[in-house]
Amino acid sequence: MGRFIPHPDDVPVELTLLKPECISRQQLHTISLGGIACNYHRAWRHGTALQVRMPTLNADICYPGYVAWCLRRKKGYLVGIAFTDEQTLFSARMGEQVCQIERYCRLNDAHDDLQDIQALALQWVEQHADEFSHDTVRKAFAQPVLD
Numbered sequence: 001m002g003r004f005i006p007h008p009d010d011v012p013v014e015l016t017l018l019k020p021e022c023i024s025r026q027q028l029h030t031i032s033l034g035g036i037a038c039n040y041h042r043a044w045r046h047g048t049a050l051q052v053r054m055p056t057l058n059a060d061i062c063y064p065g066y067v068a069w070c071l072r073r074k075k076g077y078l079v080g081i082a083f084t085d086e087q088t089l090f091s092a093r094m095g096e097q098v099c100q101i102e103r104y105c106r107l108n109d110a111h112d113d114l115q116d117i118q119a120l121a122l123q124w125v126e127q128h129a130d131e132f133s134h135d136t137v138r139k140a141f142a143q144p145v146l147d
Contacts, residue, residue, distance in 0.1 A: 004036060004082075005035070005036050007099065011054065013040070013052065013053070014053040015040055016062075017050060034083075034089065035081045036052065036096055037079065039076055039079075042076070044079055046068070046070065049064065050064070052081055052092065056102070057098055067080070101121045101125070104124045
């Protein structure tokens with residue numbers, strides 16, 4: 001199974017139900033490129049087709065995916081959303097990288113000073129960019145074939 005990147009709780013995410021496309025639940029057991037894991041206020045059934053949006057990034061960008069798993073938590077649910085093609089996975093991971101950088105800047109009190117924000121963003125990229133690289137996505141894409 002691929003890796004599910006944890007989405008930061010302080011960056012809003014919206015999950016919207018999609019009509020099921022051309023993938024069956026059985027295929028989800030063998031095609032798991034990984035994806036994102038986010039806390040959400042409601043449960044989703046395994047295999048449900050969803051659209052993932054991060055409105056603070058860009059209201060027009062969305063990523064179609066499928067619920068790979070859903071775990072009950074004290075406050076809501078942790079939902080693992082898998083992507084079934086390499087391009088969608090890579091795009092979603094880039095969106096997640098921007099969310100992580102945004103969170104990192106907020107945690108380090110970078111408010112409106114563009115130089116501070118840019119310096120913190122570069123610092124985050126130096127420390128974590130490998131986790132979001134194209135090679136990492138390609139490895140996740142190849143992994144199900146090897147299992």
